[in-house]
Amino acid sequence: MQVPAQFEYRRATSVQDAVALLARYGSESRVVAGGHSLIPMMKLRLAQPELLVDINDLAELGGVRVVDGELRLGALLRHAELLACAEAGERVPVLHDAERVIADPAVRNRGTVGGSVCQADPSEDLSAAFCALRAVAVVRGTDGHEREVPMRAFFRGPYETAVGPAELLVELRVSLWSTGSAYVKVDRRSGDWAVAAAAAALRLEPDGTVADVGIGLTAVGARGFVAAEAEDDLRGRAAGVDAFARAGRLAAAHCAPVADQRGPVDYKRHLAGELTVRALARAADRTGVPWR
Amino acid sequence: MEVTLTVNGREHTREIEPRLLLVHLLRDDLGLTGTHWGCDTSNCGACVVWMDELPVKSCTVLAAMAGGRRVRTVEGLEGPSGLDPVQTSFIACHGLQCGFCTPAMLMTARWLLDHDPDPSEDDIREAVSGVTCRCTGYENIVRAIRHAAAGGSP
Structure with a gap:
């Protein structure tokens, strides 16, 4: 039986209240939203906060909407709610691609977008997607x-x-610069963490030139979840099989996977390259601009 | 701390430690042992119950977090006219063998059919993908849920 260590539980009544509680307890406090990363860590005693601040009542942190040409996602937005938002899926399909492969429906009912990125697990799916999109x-x-x-x-x-210890993530903002985006993941079984995954966001000129590109990588030790060298190489080139293959090779060369039970280094590096190519191709397809 | 929550339409108040998990409150404090406790890591899904009308894994929800919320367990599935059609369908289609995953499968299936009365096989497999069954190979579970969608007569 896995039981967390003792802690004090407080339910925040406002963002201000949550931040005040966090400030009072400093680094010994943790925020709990969906709890599907934190509670398992507390059960294993990998996390032993003295105070748990429950933000689930803070309705102001929920919801997803388009404002001023940006997609705005509340930190408390549940994964299932993001998946249910057709507009988000249409404008930024990489987010729906990623959400569909996060754990399972029951976990997605509870887990939150903000919680996922704040957990900062190197194998987390949305982190690469948000980095590809240059979200804020x-x-x-x-x-x-x-x-x-x-x-x-x-x-x-x-x-x-x-x-910071006395701060709360309240929102994620995604500028709608990309006209096609995609997330491609290889996992060992349904709902598992990625062996490797790639996110791509593209903006193509009508003639197929890559006006802008974002490439995110998951679980392969890419610095900040980003394949920056591949992006720099691809920007300004004509979208095409050769250009995407070059980007894939650069993404593979500049990531730093580690061997674990999900696979050896060379396999993960191979996946980083191949999944970059596939994510770029799918993103390019979704722009509606002819390419290849 | 004190927690008050509604389970299967009945309000309960208990004095608890904040670290108590919802699955243990349901099973040990309220005696609702229909909800099973399996892997303890939110993988196997045996502990699925509804909280505020959504299936959740109760091994990964603190009882304190369920305070003020509505919980529905497999004990609350039966209606005034008898077993729920998903229950009769699991019986009719042999949707269980050892029964360990069954309460979670039933709660997941009921939620699916409430939101999609005519799910495809793929929809069903996706819906139950968070609940692990080691007996049936899922074939009879999918068949049972299809059967329930079609009316659930024995």
Whole structure:
């Protein structure tokens, strides 16, 4: 029987209240939303917070909407709610691709978008998608002050983010610059963590030139979940099999997978390259611009 | 701390430790042992119950987090006119062998059919993908849920 260590439980009544509680307890406090990352870690005593701040009552942190040309996702948006949002799937299909392969429906009913990125697991799916999209995290602190953190600067390392001990992630903002995007994952069984996965977001000129591109990689040790060298090489080229293959080779060359029970290094590196190519091709298909 | 929650339409108040998991509150404090406790890691899904009308894995929900919310377990599935059609269908189609996953399968199936009265086989397999069955190979479970969708007569 797995039982977490003792802790104090408080249910936040507002974002301000949550942040005040976090400030009082400092690094000994943790936020719980869906709890599907944190509670298992607490059961294994990998996490032993003294205070758990439950933010599930904070309706202001929920919902997904398009405002000012941006998709805005509340930190407490459940995975199932994002999947149910047709507009998000249409405008930013990489998010629906990624959501469909996160755990299983019951977990997605509970787990949240904000919780997933704040957990900062190196194998997490949405992190690569948000980095490919160059999304921005909105973080609120004790005085109600909000600051914006680009997702590419959000992850400080495994299980570490830019969110301070007395701050709360409140929203993720996705600028709608991409006209096609996709997420492709290889896993060992339904709902498992990725062996490797790639996210691609593309904006193509009518003649097929890559006007802009974002490539995210999951579970292969890519710095900040991003394949920056591949992006730089592809930008300005004509979208096509050769250009995407080059990007795949660069993505594979510049990631740093580690061997574990999900596979050896060379296999994961191969997947990083191949999945980059497939994600780019699917994203390009979705732009509606002829390419190849 | 004190927690008050509604389970199968009845309100319960209990004094609990904040670290108590919902599955243990249901089984040990309320005696509702129909909800099973399996892997303890939110993988196997044997502990699926509804919370505020959504299937969730109760081994990964703190009882404290269920305070003020509505929980429905397999004990709350039977209606005034008898067993739910998913229950009669699991009997009719041999949708279980050892029975360990069955309460979770039933709660998952009921939710699916409430939201999609005519699911395809793929829809059913996706819906139950978070609940592990080691006996049936899922064939009879899928058949049972299709049977329930078609009316569930024995």
